[in-house]
Amino acid sequence: MRFSIVKRLTAAITSATFLSLFTSLNVSANATFALETEPEFGVLSGFKGSELCTVAANTQSYIKHHPDDVKAVHDGSAVIGNDMSLARVNETLAFLCETYRSDVRAGRQSRLHNSEFVKANFEFIRWLPDKKNADRIASSSTNKVKTRLLNDIPAQQLFVTKYYAxxxxxxxxxxxxxxxxxxxxxxxxxxxxxxxxxxxxxxxxxxxxxxxxxxxxxxxxxxxxxxxxxxxxxxxxxxxxxxxxxxxxxxxxxxxxxxxxxxxxxxxxxxxxxxxxxxxxxxxxxxxxxxxxxPDKIAIKPQVSLAGNVKQLGLGKLMLLSYHTERNGLPPKHEARLAVLADEGGAFDDNLFQLDLLAGNYRGWQDYYAANKHLPDYADVWILLKKQ
Structure with a gap:
């Protein structure tokens, strides 16, 4: 996976104030997952509803046809808690596609890009990183850039790397x-x-x-x-x-x-x-x-597919990532995107501080960087569940 240029986002509120916004709390392996009642995130952009639905449907199909895959086909409740269940994960993925297809039939803009619709229809489980493990790895890494990026993970944001074909x-x-x-x-x-x-x-x-x-x-x-x-x-x-x-x-x-x-x-x-x-x-x-x-692998799409720790989190989690972008010297914009956990990698073993976004197809660092330099290295992350 690739590491982009650091644009560290400074936390604006204290941990005590931050945690007071939550109604429940689950802590596992030093990562925190908590139900947040008033999430604040950026303008939903940077992804296509059609491709998000495609990845959601492909992932849901894998979950349905491979119940024996105990590594990845589970609800992740042991780590995430917060009323997480495989049934709710499936309902969430199905609802996502139902919404997209309904909007296409009605000839209207996708409600998956409407912040108020997303807030009204999903529960938000905030994910705070396992800083202790990230710091441990950083202390023994021989890669100076990697060490710096891991040490700089904010207490309230995840490390979001990008990978590409x-x-x-x-x-x-x-x-x-x-x-x-x-x-x-x-x-x-x-x-x-x-x-x-x-x-x-x-x-x-x-x-x-x-x-x-x-x-x-x-x-x-x-x-x-x-x-x-x-x-x-x-x-x-x-x-x-x-x-x-x-x-x-x-x-x-x-x-x-x-x-x-x-x-x-x-x-x-x-x-x-x-x-x-x-x-x-x-x-x-x-x-x-x-x-x-x-033959069983999930077909995925750029900008809407995440790699992560499926062993602990379970496949198919719909996530919202929120961050500030910088383009051509203009003031930073507060943006967000929806994506599905549909991939993994060796770097995610015992790793609850990082996600990896499939960015696209690139020849190398220069064209990858030119297309993605506006994206920061850290983001606020929520796991979304359809409201019951």
Whole structure:
């Protein structure tokens, strides 16, 4: 995931005053979730109601068809509390799409961009970050920028990073410029379900090599896995970090998504090149989010999809993010957006201080930054539930 330039927002009220606005309180792992009766947020903008509905519907479908996914298909009440239930999460997602479709049929502007409608129809559960864990990670990180960003998380706002599908050039054949492959699952794992592969992990090629060993040619030398496409080494590190690559190959646009990894955990304390974690890929029709295995993954859209700690929060939480934006030297604007928790990442293990917004498709830092520099690094965040 990417870290944007810091524009720290200063808290305007004390914690004591802030908490007095709430009617109930749940604290877990040093993160706080509280029902807020009078939320204040910016003008709803920066997202399309159609794409928000698409992600909501796709996520709801996953929840319906995968009740056995105990990692992600649960209500998150153990952490969030505040009368959270899976039934209410489903009702919220369904109501969101019903509202959007009703507005389309009536030929009117989407009420999902109307602050008064949102306040009248949803309960707001304010999420305050787990600062203790963020500070702990910051104290041991070797990345100075990451340390600063984590230390600067305000007591009343979440750290909101942005991720994107990496736009890359590639080749169907290996060359001097394109010397690293995106590999499909090794040959000895073809046809195995994720569960079956897990049972045989001690025997499988996938678990035998670190990222560095693969880059040095371990798979190629033994012809252990099929290259899907060839990219540069820098591009490989980027797509391993972002999770999805949008490649121009021989004049065609092709999508590649991470499939299964080598079982080594993501290390939040080190940079992308030092990570030992390595992902094998599969070619897919679009950008994908969470799923137990590739055929099940949720199709997601930019600007309305969030990655986060689905293990603790549960999939499908509708969230409202509020922040101040700065454009071209103009006075800051108070803006907000709705988005759905539909993705995850290794950086979110035991992480209740951060969310990651899917920003779009970009070639690299410069065009990503040009399009998103107005967005700050921290935001007020609420989990929304349809009022009963």
């Amino acid at each position: 990496k736009l890359l050039d590639g080749s169907s054949v290996q060359s001097g410029r394109y010397d690293q492959a995106l590999y499909q699952l090794p040959d000895d794992e073809q046809g195995l379900s994720k569960r079956a592969a897990e049972a045989k992990k001690a025997e499988l090629t996938r678990y035998q090599f670190t990222r560095q060993q693969v880059i040095e040619g371990a798979l190629l030398k033994g012809k252990l896995a099929k290259p899907l496409v060839w990219v540069s080494e820098e591009a490989l590190h980027d797509v391993l970090l972002q999770g999805t690559g949008v490649l121009q190959v021989d004049g065609k646009t092709r999508y590649f998504n991470v499939h299964r990894n080598n079982g080594i955990a993501y290390d939040y304390h080190i940079g992308k090149r030092e990570q030992a974690r390595y992902w094998y890929f599969a070619e897919v029709p679009s950008i994908l989010g969470y799923g137990q295995d590739l």
